[in-house]
Amino acid sequence: MTKKMTFPQKGLEEAAIWQAMECARQGDVDWRAGRLPGFYVHFANDDVDRIGKIALEKFHATNALGLSAFPSIKKFESEVAEWALSLFHGVGGVASITSGGTESIFIAMKTAREWAKVTRPEVTKPKMLISHSAHPAFDKAAKYLGLEVVRIMPRDDFKTDIAALKAALDEQTIIMAGSAPQFTMGVFDQIEELAALASERNIWFHTDACVGGFLSPFAEQNGHQIPLWDFRVKGVKSISADLHKYGFAPKGASIVAFSDAEYQQYQVFDFNNWSRGRYVTSTFAGTRSGANIAASWAVMRFLGNEGYCKIAEQIWTIRETLMREIPTIEDLFVYGDPELTVMSYGSKSLDAADIAAGLAAKGWHTVAPSLNPPAINLGILSLAFGEVVEAYLTDLRDVIAQLNAGEKSFDRSLIGTYGTK
Ligand SMILES: Cc1ncc(COP(=O)(O)O)c(C=O)c1O
Secondary structure (H helix, E strand, O other): OOOOOOOOOOOOOHHHHHHHHHHHHHHOOOHHHOOOOOOOOOEOOHHHHHHHHHHHHHOOOOEOOOOOOOHHHHHHHHHHHHHHHHHOOOOOOEEEEEOOHHHHHHHHHHHHHHHHHHHOOOOOOOEEEEEOOOOOHHHHHHHHHOOEEEEEOOOOOOOOOHHHHHHHOOOOEEEEEEEOOOOOOOOOOOHHHHHHHHHHOOOEEEEEOOOOOOOHHHHHHOOOOOOOOOOOOOOEEEEEEEOOOOOOOOOOOEEEEEOOHHHHHHHOEEEOOOOOOOEEEOOOOOOOEHHHHHHHHHHHHHHHHHHHHHHHHHHHHHHHHHHHHHHHOOOEEEOOOOOOOEEEEEEOOOOHHHHHHHHHHOOOOOEOOEOOOOEEEEEOOEHHHHHOHHHHHHHHHHHHHHHHOOOOOOOHHHOEOOOOO
């Protein structure tokens, strides 16, 4: 039986606390050295990182539940929301800051469900139709909200199979969604076609731009061809876009945006039946950190459009290197046609788990490959990875050569997971 800890009796001296915490972090991945290709840490550069950290510290005690007590946080949230709306061509809409992509998707789905209760009262078993490539956050939201989810297998190019989706549409369908881009293969679903289809049938359409929301607008301005995904597309009613991904804000910040202020009535939780009086929140949390909101504001104000465009171009250069070099490695190919900066590669003959284990043995924190089809996921989430991309490619070449020569010793237990288990 594992020994359970008991609550510590005495406090520790400050020095001992830092020592214990330094000791605990010895096993953490060296993310600043870029050893984490594709998961968990978005990083632009040390200056952006410093600005975010200082803002976190300055506003660490603020509570964004109490906007009357903290007008600074109210200003930061409304300005970040308005900047995001203008970036997404959603002037006239509304937006809130949530704790992350999962919460943004949850709030969008909750809003859609409440909207459907009013506009589609005949629906008894509300259903959501998404492509199989959509993030699990949709199922998480659906589970909490009592929605049925139907996932449609994508086409061979990993985009939504619209014919199959049409066949699955029925009178109970209240929500459709597409990714811009998908987390795994990095392609965009056909947002224009899907939103038009949803619009014709009075179905709520959500674009999940958690990954691309704060990168696509700048890549587009830099002249790269990015499929349309935002409020320029008629029928897109909500968007999730993570500040803590390509917004480069510290973790715990995302935007949920709506095309029309009218939808706010379905978004908020407005409660009056308890002893304390009226209680209104726009997101899931009650107490929420104002520090993350302040830090998002600081980072955005620090970078501005010009700064984001510059970073987007640096990321694009790394993307081009990976797209060019990976297929030159014996046996390897990139899946589909990644349209932004996440991608996946596979092997014609080797087991993806062996490749992942080989990379892990060389000190690259590699997360368990996708299963269907088997693929190693890769993304330029962090410019720290850009600093070592050539070393990654060299190690990848070595791993493939070793596996092709019959190497059997790579330890699969070193492979990481996507999630908390
Ligand atoms: C496309 C997509 N949607 C949603 C999410 C969920 O975001 P978060 O982990 O911030 O909750 C992710 C996370 O990577 C994602 O890639």
